[in-house]
Amino acid sequence: MRRLAPYQTGLWLAEYMDMRCQLCRIYRSTPQSQLLHHQTQFRLDNITNVPPTRTALKQHSFLTNIRNQANSYLSSGLLCAHCHNDITWLPRPFEVDIAPSISLSIQASTYYEYPIRQAIRAFKHQEDMTKLPLLLHAIRQLPRPHGCHRNNSVIVAMPTTSQRLVKRGFDPVSILSAQLSKHWQIPVWQGIERIDDTVSQQGLSRAERLSNLDNAFALIEKPAVKRIILFDDVATTGASLQALGRTLHSSFGVAPLDQHQPSHGYHLFAYALAHGNQ
Structure with a gap:
């Protein structure tokens, strides 16, 4: 076993x-x-x-x-x-631009405030596993994207660098995305890597966050399915998800799903555990 x-x-x-x-x-x-x-x-x-x-x-x-x-x-x-x-669940989605005239909508399960904020910090920085049940409960509030299932979709956890992984000892976003995968019955795909060694996004302005993430991601392989779901733990300005979405769009034209004009191309979705200032 x-x-x-x-x-x-x-x-x-x-x-x-x-x-x-x-x-x-x-x-x-x-x-x-x-x-x-x-x-x-x-x-x-x-x-x-x-x-x-x-x-x-x-x-x-x-x-x-x-x-x-x-x-x-x-x-x-x-x-x-x-x-x-x-706790306030499912705040209004917010949008970020990933290409001219193309925006990505980000849906969070809740706001980055008490008690979610304290739970995320304790889990990420102290590996406090007693906070994980609350975060799992928050994950379960996220509605699965319409039309997405295990045969046509994958979840992409926000990648981390090897240096940060060694320093922290574990990857909290991967653990959370694994729980989202079980909840939605959609597999996790690891076809993107983080190639930079940028500083933490905490405390940076929106412009600094975007500049900090220039050329931060690289595509390892092309996904076998057409629907790609991005996931991060905290979306402050959405800069990390925005940069990841830009990489996917520039690589093979992935774009948010337009239900009014369906196509057979790649479609992009974005979710976060919490939204707010870190």
Whole structure:
């Protein structure tokens, strides 16, 4: 049997054996499917401002019974409903230019603020695996791109340099992208390498970030599929994803998918765990 990495074992234990919320450690964790149901119902109630129908009450009662039965055996969630609802999920996408008249839309799962900011910093800089369950929960809020599946798409984790990998000892973005791959059932592709030895992007202006990433990426091989999904942990100005998108576009004409004018060429998508200032 292949030996599991410590973070994989820890995630399994957190999700299926630990009944407590991985953030507050007080309330019982809630399965992802139920969080989506409650979140949707909450939005509908706020929009319509009308009492629930008899059918809705029956559905709620049915779901409550199912939840109680499931919780009596194994937990299948990471956060409780209280902590989940305290975090803003899926902020409005923002765009960056990768070529003249071609922009790339970047969708983040949440904002780079408490408690996500602290969790990302602890995981990236201190290899604190206890923060990984919260980050996995955030990853699961990302909607899979329409029309993308394991046979026509790949995920590209933001590449890192060998020097940084040796210094840090592990690649946090690769670990996170592996979890996104499991969640979406889309394989990770490692056909791009980072060839520069630039300084950290933290604290740089947008212009400095773009200049810092000039000629930072190189294509190793051409992907066998037509849909390429870029992923990074934190998108501040989107400069890293922008530079990566520019490399792909200049290499073989990959561009964001225009659903109004579909084509048979390569299509590009971009996602991040969090968006905000580092």
